[in-house]
Amino acid sequence: MFRIITNLMKGMLKSKLGIPLSGAERFMLTSMYSKVDRIASMLVAGNVHPQLIDSNYDFVRLTSSVEANLELFEKLLERFPNFDGTMTANWLGLAGCGQVEMGTTMRILPLVEPSPAIYALDRNSLEELPMPEMKGYLEKQIQLSAEVQDRYPEIISPPIILGSWDLAMLLRGEKLISDFRLFKDFKTSMDWEQKKKIQKKGDPNYLSRLLDFTTEASIAIGNLYKENGVKMLGMVIVNQYANPPIMSPFDFTTYIYPYVERVWKEFKKYRPTAGYMPPSPNDMKKILQYPALSGIACFNNYMFPQNEYGLTAPEFDEEMVAYSKEIKVPYTYIIHGKFLRDGTEKEIEAQIARVCKLAVEAKAPLSIGLSAVPLGTKLSKVDLIIEAINKYGVYK
C-alpha cells in the first residue's frame, strides 16, 4: 500500500515536471485519470496462451503447481518487458476460483483452458454444497496471488474473485439460464393462472436461493484471500457470464446486480470493482451509474458489436473517449484476440493509430489492452502494439 502511494506521488511529480514516467507509474496514473505522458499499455498475463511463451508449460502443469505459474510469469515478463501494466499472473484458469472445492469437476487438457465438466449441482443438491475452504485449487490460487504481490511489488496484482452469478454458473451450468427464466417470468407475471403454469415447469425461487448461497460463498472466498495474506486493494469481482450477449443490461441490473452489490459492499473499503461489460455506449453510460460497476473494469469496448474480423464498432470509441473526460474514468480499448491473431500488422497498427489519435487529441488518459493472445498468434504482433503506442500515443 505504502509503495503504491509513493509511486503515485512520484509519478504525479514526474508528470508535472515533464519527466518520462515508468510503466507502473503511467499505468497507475492512467487508472486514476491523472495526466500522463502517453497512452498506457496493459497485458493480462493469464490470457496469453502458455505455449506461446514456453512449450514446457501447459494447463495440466499450470493447474497443479503454483511455482509453474510464477516461472511462466517471469518468462512472460522477460519476453514482454515494455507493457506498463502486466497483471493476473495465473494460468490456473477457472480451476482456481472456488467452484472445484464446492464440487464441480473441471476438465483439464494440456492445451485447452480448463472448463467445467461435471457441475456440482448435477451431483448434489444446493443444501449439500459446502462453503469454500482453503484447500485444493482455491488454496493454490490464493497462494499464487500472495506470492505475486510479494515478488513483484511494482506490479498491480489485485485478487480476482468470482461473483455471485459466475459462481452460480460454474456450479449449475446451462441450467442456470432456465432457473433465471423461471424466476423472472414468475416475478413479472401478474396473472395467478400463469404463475401456476410457471411453477409446473420448475421452482421459480430456486434462483434466488442459489444466488443467496453463491453471494455468501463469494464473500467467503474474498475473506479467504484476505485472511491468507493477499492485499485486497482494487480487488475485482467477476461476473463474465452475465455479460452480453448472454443477458441484457436491464436483466443484469434488475435481477443480478443486488447480489453483486452485496459482495461489493462487503469489501468496499478495498475499492473493489465488479466487472460487467455492456453492449453499447448508451448501456455503458447507464451501467457506470451503479456504484459497484463504476470503475475501470467495466469501461471498455469488449462487448461492443464486433464485425467478422473481431473489430468492435469504431464509431463507439469517439463517444466513449468523450464520455471518459466527462466522468473522469479512463476508457480501455481492448484488442480482441481473434483480430490480433488474424489481422495483418498493417491493420493492427491502423487500429492502434486510430484509437491513440482520439485520446491524444482529446487529452484523455486511455489504456490499450489485449483480451487474449491465442494460439496461432505471431508474438511480433504483440511487440507491434507497444511500438505503435509509442509512435502514436504520446500526449503533446
Next chain:
Amino acid sequence: MKSITDMIVEGDVYNINEVIEAALKNSKPLDVLEELIAGLHRAGELYQKGEIFIIDIMSAAETFKEAMKLVQPALGKAKRKFLGKIVLGTVEGDIHDIGKNIVAVMLEGAGFEVVDLGIDISPEKFVEAVKMHKPQIVALSALITSTMMKMEETINALKKAGIRNKVKIMVGGAPVSERYAQSIGADSYAIDAVGAINKAIALLK
C-alpha cells in the same frame, strides 16, 4: 390473444401447447409450422440487432421445440421438405454447447434437417457422421481459441477420408473469424445463428 409467432419470440413455453393443440384443430399442420418458423426467424433477427439476448433466444428455441413435439406427429405424411441436411457439432476438446444448440434449432426452423452430434466431437467422428448421414453441409463450432485448431484437423480428416469435396464446411463460434475460416479451407463462416442460416442457404446454391 397472442399469435403463435409472438409466443415463440416471447418464449412463452408455459402456454404454447394449449395454443398449438387448438391451432392444429383449425389449421393445417404445415401452416402451424410456418408460424412457428416465423417466430424463430423473428427472434433471430432481434438477437442479431442486439434487442434480445441468449437467455431470450434460448427460451424461444425451447418453446419452438416444445411446440414441435405436437406439430411433428401431426405433420404425419405431410412431411416437411427440407432444404438440405447439416451435420453439426462442437469440435474435440470443447464442451461448450449453448451457441451450437441455438444454431441447431435455428437451422431446423429455417428448414434444414439437422444431425446434432453434440460436444467434444473428434475429427474421426465427424468423418463417420458424414459417411453415415451424407449431409450437404458440415457445421463446426468452437468457443475457445485453443480448441478451434481442431476445426482445421477436422477438415484435414475429411480430406484424408476422400469426402471433403462431397460437403460444404461452415465454421462459427466466438474465437473464429472470416479470415481464420478462409485460412483453414472452410467454405463459410457465420458470425451468429441468423448468419448461419443465411450462409447455409447460400452454400446450397
